[in-house]
Amino acid sequence: MKEAVGKLQYWVVDFVYGSLDGVVTTFAVVAGVVGANLPVSIILIMGAANLFADGFSMSIGRYMSGTSEDELLVQLKKRRTKLSRHIYIEDKMLSPLKAALVTFVAFIGVGTVPLLPYAYHFLYPLPASSLFGLTIAATLLALFLVGIVKGWALNEHKIRSGLGAMFIGGAAAAVAYYVGYWIKNVLMINGGI
Numbered sequence: 001m002k003e004a005v006g007k008l009q010y011w012v013v014d015f016v017y018g019s020l021d022g023v024v025t026t027f028a029v030v031a032g033v034v035g036a037n038l039p040v041s042i043i044l045i046m047g048a049a050n051l052f053a054d055g056f057s058m059s060i061g062r063y064m065s066g067t068s069e070d071e072l073l074v075q076l077k078k079r080r081t082k083l084s085r086h087i088y089i090e091d092k093m094l095s096p097l098k099a100a101l102v103t104f105v106a107f108i109g110v111g112t113v114p115l116l117p118y119a120y121h122f123l124y125p126l127p128a129s130s131l132f133g134l135t136i137a138a139t140l141l142a143l144f145l146v147g148i149v150k151g152w153a154l155n156e157h158k159i160r161s162g163l164g165a166m167f168i169g170g171a172a173a174a175v176a177y178y179v180g181y182w183i184k185n186v187l188m189i190n191g192g193i
Contacts, residue, residue, distance in 0.1 A: 010094050011102055012153035014062065018103035019146040021058060022111025024169045026051050027139045028176035030114045034132050035180030040118050047115045051108060059104035066096025113142040136173075143169040 029050045033043045094102065117134040120126065126134070147165030151158035 009153045012149060014094065014099045014102040015106045016146060016150045016153075017062070018055070018058065018106030019110035020143070020165060020169065022051065022055060022107035022109070023113055023139055023142050023146070024172045025054055026111040027114040027135070027169065027173045030118070030132075030135055031173045031177035032180035035177040035182075036184040040121060040128070040131070043118050044115060044122070047118070051111050051115070055104050055107035055111065058107055059100040062103045063096045063100035066094075066099050070096065110142055110146060114139045139173070140166050140170065 026047050029047050030043050033046055114135050116138060117126070117131050121128075121131055143165045144162040147162035148158045150156070150165070151161030154161075
């Protein structure tokens with residue numbers, strides 16, 4: 001069991017990386033569009049486009065950084081540099097391809113959460129005034145759960161880790177909302193909208 005948990009911890013690094021960025025960036029898009037008071041269809045279009053483009057970009061970046069790290073370690077081994085600790089870690093970590101795949105799946109899976117109330121609204125209309133509140137609640141719950149997974153894998157205080165993830169994601173979303181709100185007001189003053 002201890003060995004299985006040890007292997008899972010290496011997956012969790014990329015899971016947390018992809019999940020947090022996926023849910024925060026998608027929620028930031030939603031918050032920015034809501035702050036600008038644009039239609040629900042724009043939220044779904046912008047959110048989905050961002051979700052897949054950014055998820056793909058992040059997974060490619062994770063793959064490239066992983067292969068670069070592997071190549072660096074190979075070069076350092078050839079130079080007979082004393083890196084016993086790093087070489088041991090290299091053998092335990094995920095391959096760059098698996099790390100990229102975990103990042104992508106986590107990004108898309110958890111990053112979809114802020115769009116769920118708006119997608120549901122198209123199937124079964126909800127009061128428009130409740131959509132953003134539902135998105136906030138769902139996103140904060142997703143952030144909290146990702147933080148708990150991180151806390152569990154790293155043997156940290158799970159609740160504190162969950163609350164920390166909620167705080168970081170909430171701050172990013174607040175910035176996006178107010179930037180969208182501010183830009184809309186600036187454009188309205190200048191006759192752009």
